[in-house]
Structure formats: structure tokens, C-alpha cells
Amino acid sequence: xxxxxxxxxxxxxxxxxxxxxxxxxxxxxxxxxxxxxxxxxxxxxxxxxxxxxxxxxxxxxxxxxxxxxxxxxxxxxxxxxxxxxxxxxxxxxxxxxxxxxxxxxxxxxxxxxxxxxxxxxxxxxxxxxxxxxxxxxxxxxxxxxxxxxxxxxxxxxxxxxxxxxxxxxxxxxxxxxxxxxxxxxxxxxxxxxxxxxxxxxxxxxxxxxxxxxxxxxxxxxxxxxxxxxxxxxxxxxxxxxxxxxxxxxxxxxxxxxxxxxxxxxxxxxxxxxxxxxxxxxxxxxxxxxxxxxxxxxxxxxxxxxxxxxxxxxxxxxxxxxxxxxxxxxxxxxxxxxxxxxxxxxxxxxxxxxxxxxxxxxxxxxxxxxxxxxxxxxxxxxxxxxxxxxxxxxxxxxxxxxx
Numbered sequence: 001x002x003x004x005x006x007x008x009x010x011x012x013x014x015x016x017x018x019x020x021x022x023x024x025x026x027x028x029x030x031x032x033x034x035x036x037x038x039x040x041x042x043x044x045x046x047x048x049x050x051x052x053x054x055x056x057x058x059x060x061x062x063x064x065x066x067x068x069x070x071x072x073x074x075x076x077x078x079x080x081x082x083x084x085x086x087x088x089x090x091x092x093x094x095x096x097x098x099x100x101x102x103x104x105x106x107x108x109x110x111x112x113x114x115x116x117x118x119x120x121x122x123x124x125x126x127x128x129x130x131x132x133x134x135x136x137x138x139x140x141x142x143x144x145x146x147x148x149x150x151x152x153x154x155x156x157x158x159x160x161x162x163x164x165x166x167x168x169x170x171x172x173x174x175x176x177x178x179x180x181x182x183x184x185x186x187x188x189x190x191x192x193x194x195x196x197x198x199x200x201x202x203x204x205x206x207x208x209x210x211x212x213x214x215x216x217x218x219x220x221x222x223x224x225x226x227x228x229x230x231x232x233x234x235x236x237x238x239x240x241x242x243x244x245x246x247x248x249x250x251x252x253x254x255x256x257x258x259x260x261x262x263x264x265x266x267x268x269x270x271x272x273x274x275x276x277x278x279x280x281x282x283x284x285x286x287x288x289x290x291x292x293x294x295x296x297x298x299x300x301x302x303x304x305x306x307x308x309x310x311x312x313x314x315x316x317x318x319x320x321x322x323x324x325x326x327x328x329x330x331x332x333x334x335x336x337x338x339x340x341x342x343x344x345x346x347x348x349x350x351x352x353x354x355x356x357x358x359x360x361x362x363x364x365x366x367x368x369x370x371x372x373x374x375x376x377x378x379x380x381x382x383x384x385x386x387x388x389x390x391x392x393x394x395x396x397x398x399x400x401x402x
Contacts, residue, residue: 008036011070016041017048018074032112098255101127134182134232141169142179143228147328149185150320156187183226184235184256203286207276207302216243216367219302220274222261224284225319227252227342229332236322236342237261237284239268240315245355246367247318247346248272252339258284265293278302321349 016034020041030041100120104127106113117124134142144167145160155163157177164171180186213219219242227234237260238250249267253260261284277299279285286303294301326345332338354360 011074013044014048014070014074017044018078020045033110033115097122097126098257099259138179139228139232141171141176142183142226142233144169145176145179145185146183146226146228146323150323153316154187159187183233184224185226202291203281204291204301204303206304207300208278211276213243216241216246217272217274218243219276219278220248220268221315222264222277222279222285223315223319224256224261224282225323227323227327227332227338229334229338231333234335234338235260237264238315238318239264240318241274241363241367242278242314244363244367245314245318245358246363247350250342250346252335252342254335256284258287258289261285262289262293265290269293269297273297274299276300276302278304280304318349322346 012034016030016036019030019034031037034041100122103120104113104116104122105111108116111119113127114124117127141164144164148160148163149155152159152163157173157180160180161171161173161176164176208219211219220239221242222237222239224235224237227236232254234252234254235256236250236252239248240246241248248271249264251260251264277294279302281303284290291301322342322345326341330337330341332341349363351362351364354362358366
């Protein structure tokens with residue numbers, strides 16, 4: 001039986017023609033979206049353009065009252081959609097690419113995968129791309145690089161490659177640079193822009209210059225490090241009180257998105273509120289999800305400026321301690337084992353491990369006793385003479401505090 005020809009009302013034709021005029025989608029995309037033939041879209045677009053010229057003609061009204069009302073409604077809808085789309089795009093930028101890819105619904109009844117990728121600002125090829133697994137040889141190199149980086153954090157890709165060659169490995173600088181990028185590490189030395197935020201993220205000024213840090217909850221710091229395992233690796237974020245070195249919270253993740261950093265921050269804020277929160281300018285810390293949470297609690301945000309390579313040395317020292325006393329000795333088999341092991345170690349670190357820099361007291365003792373001193377009499381319990389910590393300590397002095 002012959003299929004009846006579909007008929008479209010003027011409102012539908014105008015809507016399709018206006019979408020075509022916007023030029024934001026190809027004819028093929030519009031045809032798929034509205035379920036019409038591409039040639040029909042060309043016809044309706046041409047008719048709209050030719051008819052629109054009559055509005056600016058010799059005064060003869062070629063449009064009826066209903067047509068004018070319809071066009072006004074359509075333009076109003078376009079304006080509203082443009083505003084909503086701009087808002088949506090701004091929100092999408094703060095979400096990681098991995099999460100945007102996960103949001104694609106291949107079975108959506110109205111939106112094609114192509115259209116969804118365009119709305120989410122991701123590449124369609126990237127949606128289907130499956131990255132190759134990291135080879136066993138690369139994992140071995142990454143474990144060696146992690147140990148060496150703790151000893152020589154000023155090694156960049158060139159020096160790290162040279163060191164590995166001296167250990168008998170056939171590598172080049174390009175490969176080592178790629179692995180360092182995966183690990184989230186880079187050479188530490190005085191230079192501008194050592195850590196770049198996402199382009200759309202706001203960068204906050206550095207607030208610690210010349211400030212004497214004399215009590216807990218005055219300054220908190222956060223950082224991310226690479227955790228090698230028997231098969232693969234994870235990323236660890238930790239939030240620490242600068243004065244007492246008390247680890248307030250931590251989280252593990254298999255990706256470098258902002259989600260696990262926000263989770264750690266939420267837990268830390270349940271234990272207190274700092275005056276200042278200092279981080280580097282990494283995208284995980286400059287995103288709205290992270291900074292917005294701090295602003296809601298009235299926390300002043302500080303971010304390391306140009307050449308501020310020594311500001312987070314206390315948490316860098318924490319990474320060295322955690323890895324040599326826990327991670328390297330265990331060789332975790334999976335994330336569950338790593339979570340248990342690191343959790344047990346941080347409990348030991350906070351409550352049992354004495355620190356020379358804290359007068360051989362534990363971080364928990366200094367953190368809690370100082371808080372008690374503040375709340376009882378407004379007096380801050382000081383550390384042993386000569387070891388009050390001030391922002392901007394030299395690299396050599398900071399590394400001697402253990």
C-alpha cells in the first residue's frame with residue numbers, strides 16, 4: 001500500500017527554517033532531528049528568507065496577523081533557548097570530560113549521539129575511543145620515577161630520562177614526559193605558571209606572603225600525589241592543617257577529576273573551618289565545585305603564585321613519609337587494599353607517630369591541644385622555640401622538619 005505523504009503545518013516549517021538560519025547544525029543533523037528530508041529544509045529556509053524581505057519592503061503587508069504573532073513567538077523561543085543554552089554551556093565546562101562522556105544516552109528517543117556530543121562539548125570520536133592500557137614496562141618505569149621524584153623533585157623529563165638510561169632502561173624524553181603527565185608530576189623549580197588551571201576557572205591571589213602561622217585552623221593546604229600499585233596506579237588527595245600537620249581528610253581516585261577533591265574537602269569542613277585555604281593552581285582546585293564550597297563557608301582562598309615552589313612543602317614532606325613508610329612497603333594489589341592501608345597509616349600518622357618538628361608530639365596532640373588553649377583563654381599554645389612555621393620558608397629548612 002502506498003504510504004501517505006506527511007504534511008507539515010506552517011509553525012513546524014518556520015521552526016525548522018529558523019533553526020537552519022541559526023547555522024549551528026548541519027542540514028543532515030536538522031533532517032535527523034526533525035525527521036524530514038534535507039532538500040525540504042533548503043526549500044523552507046529559502047522561502048523564509050525570501051518572505052522576510054517583504055517586512056522591509058514598500059509597506060505592503062505580506063504577513064497576516066496570525067503569521068506575525070507566530071513569528072514573534074518563535075523569536076521569543078529562540079531568545080529563551082539561546083540564554084538557556086549559554087547557561088548550560090557554562091555549567092558543562094566545570095564538569096570533567098569523563099563525566100560528560102558518561103552522560104551520553106545512546107538510546108535517547110529524541111537526541112542523537114551527535115547532537116548530545118555537541119551539547120556536552122565533547123568529541124564524538126573521543127566518545128568511542130578506548131585508550132590503550134598502560135604496559136607493564138611503563139608501570140615499572142612509573143614506579144621508579146615516583147621514587148626518584150621524591151628524592152629529586154627538580155628533575156624534569158630530560159633529567160629523568162637520563163637517570164633511567166643510567167639505570168639500564170631504553171627511554172626517551174618524549175615517553176618520560178607522557179608518563180609524568182599521567183602521574184601528575186612536574187619538575188619543581190622557580191619559574192612562572194608551574195601549574196595551569198582550566199582556562200575558564202578563576203585564579204585567586206596568593207595570601208600567605210609574610211603571614212606568621214601560629215595556630216591550628218589558620219591555614220589548610222591540599223595537594224594530589226600518584227600512588228603506584230602492583231597493577232596500575234591511583235591518585236591520592238590530602239587536606240592538612242599547616243600548623244599541626246594534622247591530616248584532616250583524604251581520598252583516592254583512579255582519575256584526576258575534581259570529584260574526589262570535593263569529597264575530601266566536604267569531610268575536612270565537618271571538622272573545622274580554616275581562615276585561609278592554600279593550594280596550587282591545578283584545575284581540580286580552581287573549579288567552581290571546589291572554590292564554591294570554600295566561599296560558602298567564608299574561607300579565604302589562596303593559590304600559589306609565580307615561583308611559589310616552597311609553599312606546600314609540608315604536604316610534600318607528607319607524601320614522602322607516606323610512600324616510604326607505607327606505600328612502597330606494601331605494593332597494593334587493588335584500590336580496596338590501598339584504601340585500607342592508607343587509611344590505617346593516616347590514623348597512625350595523626351595519633352601515634354611523633355614529629356621532631358612538633359617537639360616529638362603527634363599532629364593530633366598539637367591540633368587538639370592548641371584548639372583547647374584557644375577556646376579556653378584566647379591564648380595560643382606555641383610550638384618549641386625556633387620552629388614556628390611561617391609562609392615562605394626556604395626549601396632546605398622545610399625539608400629538615402620531619
